[in-house]
Amino acid sequence: MKTILTNKHIYIKTRKRALQCYIEPVLMYGCEAWTISKQIQNKLEAIEMWFLRRMLRIPWTAKKTNERVLNEANKRRSLVRTIRKRQATFLGHVMRRGKLEHLVTTGKFEGKEVEEDKGRR
Structure with a gap:
C-alpha cells in the first residue's frame, strides 16, 4: 500500500480513502475489547500522524507541527474517536443481549443470598 499512499499522481482524497478503507480496519481489529490508557491513546494518535506524514511525503526531520500537517491533509484526528465509538x-450490544456477557459486565446475578453473606453487609 506504500506505493499507493505515497503516489503524488493520485489525489490526496483518494489516498485518504484508501487509508480509511484498507489500513485502519486492520489497525483497529478487536479494538472493542481494548483498554485505552493515555499511553496507548498517544501511540494511536502518533500512528495516525505517521500515516498522514507518509502520505504527504513530509519527512520526520521537517519542523511541521501536527496541526499544520492536519491542515495540509484537510483532516481531523479521528482514529481514537472511532475506536471509542466502536467500544x-x-x-x-452486550447490555441489550442479557446473557453471560451482561452478567459479567454488571455483576448482578439472580438467586437467593446465602445467610452468611447477609451478615457481612
Whole structure:
C-alpha cells in the first residue's frame, strides 16, 4: 500500500480513502475489547500522524507541527474517536443481549443470598 499512499499522481482524497478503507480496519481489529490508557491513546494518535506524514511525503526531520500537517491533509484526528465509538456500540450490544456477557459486565446475578453473606453487609 506504500506505493499507493505515497503516489503524488493520485489525489490526496483518494489516498485518504484508501487509508480509511484498507489500513485502519486492520489497525483497529478487536479494538472493542481494548483498554485505552493515555499511553496507548498517544501511540494511536502518533500512528495516525505517521500515516498522514507518509502520505504527504513530509519527512520526520521537517519542523511541521501536527496541526499544520492536519491542515495540509484537510483532516481531523479521528482514529481514537472511532475506536471509542466502536467500544460504546459494542457495550450497548452486550447490555441489550442479557446473557453471560451482561452478567459479567454488571455483576448482578439472580438467586437467593446465602445467610452468611447477609451478615457481612
